[in-house]
Amino acid sequence: MDMRRRLTYLAVVLITISIVIAVIVPRMRGSEASRPDPAASGPWFDIAFTTPAETDQPGTHHGGIDTRLVSLIDGAQRTVDIAAYDFDLMNVAEAMARASGRGVRVRMVTDSDTVANVKDEHVQAALRTVRSAKVTIVEDNRRAIMHHKFAVVDEAIVLTGSWNFTDGDTYRLNNNAVIFRNAQLAENFTHEFEEMFVKKHFGPTKSKVVPNPQITIGTSTIETYFASENDPSQPLTRRINASTSRIDFLAFSFTHDGLGAALISRKRAGIPVRGVFEKTGSETRFAEYAHLRDAGAEVYQDGNRYVMHHKVFVIDGTTTAFGSFNFSDNASTDNDENLIIVDDPVFAKAFTAEVDRVVAVARKASGR
Known part of the structure; x- marks a missing residue:
């Protein structure tokens, strides 16, 4: 095989390998x-x-x-x-x-x-x-x-x-x-799954029973709340009211007046409150964005061109509340939702870093 044919052959091989990688690697999702x-x-x-x-x-x-x-x-x-x-x-x-x-x-x-x-x-x-x-x-x-x-x-x-x-x-x-x-x-x-799958119970018709409402793992705890049989806004409000150093949050939907009032109360008590709202819907009369902004909280509208879909609170750098639960009355009283509250500083640190990242994008988008 002369040098020209060898180079041609090598080029074909390299192109073939590149195509295989381009096609197969994206498919290796699992x-x-x-x-x-x-x-x-x-x-x-x-x-x-x-x-x-x-x-x-x-x-x-x-x-x-x-x-x-x-x-x-x-x-x-x-x-x-x-x-x-x-x-x-x-x-x-x-x-x-x-x-x-x-x-x-x-x-x-x-x-x-x-x-x-x-x-x-x-x-x-x-x-x-x-x-x-x-x-x-x-x-x-x-x-x-x-x-x-x-x-x-x-x-x-x-x-x-x-x-x-x-x-x-x-x-x-x-x-x-x-x-x-x-x-x-x-x-x-x-247990929550079988209420829906086996018993065909949804929303407030589900059992209020949670087999293990508080789980202890070493020095950490996990609390489990399901809506709408057990209103997750109540334990979340209690955690906000008990905060002593700072509150961070990310909210796709935040229209719950009770949670909003709790944050304003802590802000007036000198607790720093920082949060990002999904921009869509944040300026409606139902949203808590304007109330918190006017109370002096550090709040932003998000900078994602699509949607900021988090539903997260980080309290005092040690407690994280997250799940499917939007901060709304419908989520509290009608929908099937979950809210997990984790007391663990390593866990909270990761979510605080995510809040920092989302805040940075929001600040860049707003020019603040």
Whole structure:
């Protein structure tokens, strides 16, 4: 083979390898190699945040926090329970189908509006994939919404947070997802799941019982609250009222007057209050943004061109409250929601860093 032919052959090989890498690597969503590093981790938790780009590029939509859920499902030995308000991630649907195919019991609860969204082919394709694997899907069939976003694997691991199992929530919106490795917490979420899946009870018709309302792990504690059978705004208000040094928050929707009044009271007592509101809806007469701004709190409208979807409070740098629970009356009294309150300084530090990051983007967008 002469030198020219060798160079041509080498060029073809290199081009072929490049094409293979470009095609295959984005598809390795469920692999360990593509899993993003957690923002913080400990013996019993992993915290992850989405990192939306300033300019969205759909071709880069791979390797996000969705891969963490895929890995959990792929590792399931016995059971997978999914409660998903919104759902269009095909890699998650395929992982559920794989689990069902290998004999894992897979169950799903979703909101009726999601199933009825026939115009969204991505949603319908994901649901078809799950159903084709003989996975039963239960809908809430009511006006209020089933707003949970959680997974329970092998009755030992829980994933929950603000993150909906959709492409947009994964790559465009600011979200959080936390994996807990704790059987007691898994029992709490399994109980909530079975209220909906088995008993077909939603909203205020669910049992008020939480098997393990407070869980102690070393010097840390986890409290579990489900709406609307147990109004999460009440324990959150108590935590705000007891704050002694500072309060940070991120709010997709904040229209709850009681929570707003509690923050204003702490601000007037000399406690620094800092927060970011999702811009859309923040200036309506129902929102708490103007009330807090006028009270002197350090509040911002977010700078994400899409949506800032967090629902988080960090209190005194040691307590974190987060979950699906928006800070609204509907979330408190009508919807199916969860709020987790964690007392752990490492956990709180990770969420405080996320608040710092979202605040920086908001400040840049506003020119402040």
